[in-house]
Amino acid sequence: MADKFASGSWSTPESNLSPGDFCRCCLIDTNAAGEEKVKAKCKLPVRSTPGGPVNKAALRNAAARIFGTQAPPDAKSKAARRLVSLMRSAGIEVTSDALLRLAGARGK
16 A cells, blocks of 8 residues: 655646546645536645645645635635645644634644
8 A cells, every 4th residue: 555645856747637637636626516627726736646645745835835826715724724634644844824824723
């Protein structure tokens, strides 16, 4: 079984995946349920392949980019909660008070 987290460099897998697979790698998917997936509606990828390990560098990248990401506030809050949870599970200290507030977390 593959490890849950991967270390190493990160580059978005967008060009290597179908829209559906790319969206499964992202923290935000604003595509309407039941409609064909569009890559532009998926934001903040953290995996290279669906079901693959979460890349630690991708988590740091997502934490840095979440506030500039165009998405509905509820989608960003949900993504922030998932991001904080993944970062903590990966052993990455969450130092951004703004990210913690977006996620609705009380403490570091």
